[in-house]
Amino acid sequence: METIKENLNYVRNNIKESANKSNRDSEEITLLAVTKTVDVDAVLEAIDNGVTDVGENKPQELARKYEVIGDKVNWHLIGSLQTNKVKYIIDKVHMIHSLDRQALCEEIQKRAEKIDRTIDCLVQVNISKEESKHGLEEKDVIEFIKEVSTNYKNIRIKGLMTMAPFSEDENEVRTVFKGLKNLSLEIDKLNIHNVFMDYLSMGMSNDYQVAIEEGSNMVRVGTSIFGKRNYN
Numbered sequence: 001m002e003t004i005k006e007n008l009n010y011v012r013n014n015i016k017e018s019a020n021k022s023n024r025d026s027e028e029i030t031l032l033a034v035t036k037t038v039d040v041d042a043v044l045e046a047i048d049n050g051v052t053d054v055g056e057n058k059p060q061e062l063a064r065k066y067e068v069i070g071d072k073v074n075w076h077l078i079g080s081l082q083t084n085k086v087k088y089i090i091d092k093v094h095m096i097h098s099l100d101r102q103a104l105c106e107e108i109q110k111r112a113e114k115i116d117r118t119i120d121c122l123v124q125v126n127i128s129k130e131e132s133k134h135g136l137e138e139k140d141v142i143e144f145i146k147e148v149s150t151n152y153k154n155i156r157i158k159g160l161m162t163m164a165p166f167s168e169d170e171n172e173v174r175t176v177f178k179g180l181k182n183l184s185l186e187i188d189k190l191n192i193h194n195v196f197m198d199y200l201s202m203g204m205s206n207d208y209q210v211a212i213e214e215g216s217n218m219v220r221v222g223t224s225i226f227g228k229r230n231y232n
């Protein structure tokens with residue numbers, strides 16, 4: 001079995017390759033190691049090998065690992081977030097990738113204000129319109145972002161996030177990533193107060209190279225670093 005270190009080298013080389021292919025600097029692309037179900041020792045090993053950002057999809061799991069590892073690494077919440085779980089992560093999280101509804105904004109605003117923090121968030125968009133996918137429909141995103149800008153001063157939108165469908169068809173995947181990129185350009189032009197299109201969080205183990213070619217600067221990679229997940 002390959003080690004985490006070898007896997008990281010492999011993924012980083014692929015990131016460089018895709019960046020070069022699209023005339024971009026790989027330094028501007030953040031590799032977010034997705035550590036859900038991965039034990040603390042393996043997370044620490046990844047950090048020892050240069051990982052600066054990790055992603056978890058369950059708030060309590062993030063909180064539990066944070067208690068051991070702390071601020072040695074930036075913690076990202078990448079999964080859909082229930083309002084009653086916001087309290088577990090509000091003082092720990094570096095960025096939330098799954099902002100997708102008013103009720104969640106309300107809760108984040110309330111908790112963030114209480115501890116005097118501004119929370120960086122990405123708006124999750126369901127570009128592919130798969131029913132199984134969370135996130136706003138593309139047509140609702142701009143209005144949502146304007147509302148956040150006006151009403152939730154402790155939430156700072158830093159970009160967009162999407163998940164592509166699991167598909168063998170590379171063109172289908174590519175079209176989704178292109179769609180998110182175009183939407184971010186459109187939003188950027190509107191110059192909305194406290195809204196920044198700095199990050200495009202797109203690309204997972206099976207499609208991060210395509211995502212980078214289409215403009216991703218934050219890839220969320222789990223399996224290719226830590227191996228197949230064991231959910232037991």
Ligand SMILES: *Cc1c(COP(=O)(O)O)cnc(C)c1O
Pocket residue numbers: 034036057078079163204205206220221222223224
């Ligand atoms: C699990 C997960 C990933 C990583 O998936 P891999 O296929 O293991 O790379 C990325 N993004 C989200 C939102 C996830 O839940």
